[in-house]
Each structure stands twice: as structure tokens, then as C-alpha cells.
Amino acid sequence: MSGHSNWPEWIYVGVVIVLLAYVGAEAWNVERLVDRAPAEAEVIKVIGQQWFWTFEHADGTKEVGELHIKKGHAYKFEITTKDVNHAFNIHDYVVLQDAVAGRINEVWFAPDKAGEFPIQCREYCGLLHYNMRGTLIVEE
């Protein structure tokens, strides 16, 4: 209490605040770069419904459960849902955005590796939520 000095605690709190400020500034700086899609990104519409994903390319072709795209291009996903909320997730490329009823959410990425990557739903959406999966196929 008042009987002794508290200066070690204030130094400690100061160090904690400096660390937090560093984390916050770093996060702000990175998020600023990834938040907005580049203008040339190709739009792919993503529609979630219980319990599968539908993809619509810019030229109007539709795919269900599988998404074929090309390496080295930027893509912007416009995500929505036909029923309940879902979350569109390609974990290997850190693509994650909720599919919210009545809204179109955007997220973008530019794949730099060819191959197959799992697509999954990350928001609980009922009976077969665990099995609401798809495949991203990145072609050369």
C-alpha cells in the first residue's frame, strides 16, 4: 500500500504498453496493405448454402464445390449466402470472410502456388457444417 514505493510496477506497465503499441502498429500496418483489393482483381461470386459452396466466375460460368483459378492472378471474392451464415475459408492462403445473410462481403487473394487446397466453412451452420467443404484448384 502506501508504505512502499511502486516504481517497479510502473516500469513494468510501461514495458507492457510499449509491447502492445508495437503489436497494434504492426497489425495496423499489415492489415492496411491486405484490406483493399487491387483494381485489376477478377471477381468471383461465392454463394454459401447448407451445406455446399457455389462459385460464379466473371464470365458467368458456375462451379459447385470446386473452384478452378489461375496462378499469379489476383481474385476478389464477393461472398454471400442463400440461407444461414457461413464463413468462406481457404486456410492455406489465409482467406477468411463470413457469408452473411443480406450482405456481400469481400476478400481478395493472389495465389502464388499451383495445386489443390481445401475450402471449408468456418462458421457453424447446422447439421452438416463439418462437411461443408470444397476444393480450390490453382492451375499454372
Add this chain to the structure above:
Amino acid sequence: MVLELHKPRPIWQIMFSTHHTDIGLLYTITSITFFFMGGALALGIRAELFLPGTQIITDSMTFNRMFTVHGTAMIFLFLLPFASGVGNYFVPIMVRYKDMAYPKLNAVAFWMIPPAGALIWLGFADFTWYATPPYSAIRAPGPAADMWIFAQKILGVSSVLGAINFVVTILKCKHPDLPLSKIPLLAWSFLSASLIIIVAVPTFAAALVMLLTDRLGVSGFFDPARGGDPIAYQHLFWFTFHPEVYVLVIPAIGMMYEIIPRFSRKPIFSQSSGIFAFVMLSIVSFSSWAHHMYSTGMSFTEKTVFMIGTLAAVPASAMHVFNFIATMWGGRIKFATPMMWSVGGIALFFSAGAGGVANSAMPFDFITHDSYWVVGHFHLFVMGTIAFGSIGFLYYMFPYITGRMYNETWGKIHFIMSFAGTVMVFFTQHVLGLYGMPRRVYDYQPYPEYIVMNQIASVGAMIIGTSMVIWLINMIYSAGKGKEANMDDPWGLGGKYYFPYQAKTPHH
């Protein structure tokens, strides 16, 4: 008299009593009962996830109902009522008043919990503990969902009544010679947590009514087709339940403040910084609710604001950790069972907080959100910090409640097993999340990393389960047949270190 089980009485005398220690006992026993019921569901969940494919639960709907009721029961029927039990025992003693301010209201608040618990357990809803629309409004099967909504409504009223009672008891009924700054930190923790409840809970109460009328089809608050917005529910929900995290954690820290100085045989390093940190936490708890919603399509500005709000909660939590370590520093520490639980709880609190800082960073959240990382992260709080603090405190209260001592060796075995199990389950789940495994899944892809880590987590859960059975046997056996406790100094700390008994019977 305070020692209920020490002088046996017929059970209805305890049940229909309005005395604060009787209600404290009812709260404690009820919450521990629900803890074991919810724990059984957790073991079922972990057994199912031991391997990919179907193990013991044959359909995903049952699995979904299990994790929903597990979460709801552990938060609302174990952690909150347990804290109320401790508060009922100790707050009146600490402010030197004969009882709670409103004894009948106190009994009413308690007796709302059993019917709410019955609704939750008999309904067995499936829409997760945060019941997000549109799923909860249009797809979740009734009557389970409606029973869950009514149960939450009852529990919300119960906690507001309890909170008002604590605030009035502390502010208005404290002994006039006792300044607010000299009230023990455990009582301060109840003052802070109760103020948060009074401000936060009505918001969710409103959301529940809207959700119910949406389900009945008479309104469309959360239905975009009728001009509503499902995101509005998430804001209302998290405006209540992010602060609610602090409602749970603050009393647990208060319990540690009671135990750590006594078993270190030193006064608290700084009472004033403890009070400051509690008040800080209860204010900043309201600045971070939407950090649960980064991926719902928030703008960059919104995300930045809520990241800063989240980081703002950290210095106050760090001050508590500092206070604990500084109190133990140079003390003659006796590692009796309550002390071991408190120290273990602080270590896990620190780990959980460090994970939380990482999580609040916006780009990182898009890796961890709704993955097993989150499950591991908040379980380090609710299990590692809050349940550890609570269990340690129940060991500490045990002589006070029963007049007897628990078995110290088995108490230590209980702690060591639970600590090891908690590290195995929840640290592993952090890594599992980084590998991308979503939460709330009945089945997972058979990747070797997923399988190994799920198995470590499942084995850890079984270790925790076994240790809890040891605890239960220890409690029941010792309550009847344990050694008579030396009520002045049950742990032989060599001084007048057992606060509650001495406060109640000052001639000692």
C-alpha cells in the same frame, strides 16, 4: 451459524433459508453439479474427436447439441453461480454486515437457476452458445431453441438481481468504520463484476426477445428479407458477452487475491493497484466487443478501433499478474492445495492473455478466427484461469463450510493431473487452429497432424476427467469423515491467516 455441514440440519432448512451462507452453499453445490454434467459432455466430445470418422456419437446433430449445452452449462450454470456462491459466503463478512442487503431477493436469484438449468438440459439446443441468426431464427429446431432462449432470459434476470444485491451490500451496508479502499480485494472484485453485469446484461435480454419474436415469425429484426440485419444480433450479443468474460474472470482473480497473500505469509503487494486494475478492467471490458466480428465484413476503421480497445484491456490484467508475483516475492510460501491452484491459474492466465494479444492483431485473427485456436484460447481463460481459481477457492473454503479438512495429498494429485491435462488439451488446440481445423466440427479430414493433435487433446481431457472424479470423492468423503480442521489455522500457516472464520467469530 456458518458451518452448515458441521452441525447437520434437515435439508429443507437450508433450501428455504435466506441466510447468505445457506444460499452460498446452495449456489456452490448447484454449480459443482452442473460442472460435472457439463464436463461429462466435454469428455464425450473429446472421445468423438479422438479419431476422424464416427466414434461414439452416431450423428452430427447430437454432437452439435452436446457442445452447445456444454458451453452454455459451463458458463451460466457453473462459473457464474459458483462465483455467486463465493460472493454470498464472503462479501457480507468482508464488509462486516450480518447478511446480504436483500436476503429474499438473494434466494429468488438463486432459485431461478435450477429451472433455467432444467430448460437448457431438457431442451438440448444445437445452435452453439451464441445462437447466431439467421440459423437460430429460421433453422434451429424447436422446442429446444425456444427453451434455451427462455432459460437465458431467466438466467439474465437472476444475475442482474444478484448483481444489484452485491452492489447494494458493498456500497450501502458496509460497516461505517470501513472505508471502501480498505475492503478486501475479493469484495472489490464482486463490486466490479456486478457493475459490469448491470450495464451489460440488459442488451442481450433485448436481443433474446427479438430473437424469440423472429422465431415466432412476427418480426424480422435479424432477417434481411424483412429489413433486419443478422449482424445487429452479433453486436448486441457481444456487447453483453465480451464484458461477461470479465464478469467471470474478475471474481476468480479476487479469489486468488484472497489465497495468495495468506499462503505467502505476506500482505498484498499493492491493494491500491489491485483496486485500480479492477476498475480499469470493468471500464475497458466495454471497448472491445466487436473483436469477435473482424470477419463479418467490418471496415478497416472499425477493425482498428476494436483492436485498440482490445489491447487496452491488457495493462490492467498485467497489473494483476505483477501484483501476484510481487506478493509472492520473498514470501514464505506454503504450497498447500489452494495455493497450487491459484499459482497454476495465474500461469495459465498469463498464457491466455498472451494468446489474446496475438489474436487481437487483425491480420493474425484471420488465421485463427473460428478455428481450434479460439477454443484453446478461451478455455485457457474459463478452465485454466477461472475454474482453477474457483476450484482452489473451494479447497480454501472447505474447512469453513464443513469444519473438516480435505485430503491434502489427493488435492495435490488433483491439481497436478488437471494442470497437465489442461496444458495438453488447450495448448495443443492452439496449434491445431494454426493448422486450420475449424471449431464446432463433428468430423475432420484425416490429416496426420490433425489426428495426432486431437489425440493429445483427447488424452489430456481424460486426465482432467479422472482428476475431477478424484476431487469429487475427496470432497464427499472428507465432508463426512475428514479430519476435524483447526479452525483458527487449518493449513498451519502459523498466524491468524484464516480470514473468514476469524472475521465471523472475532473473539478468536
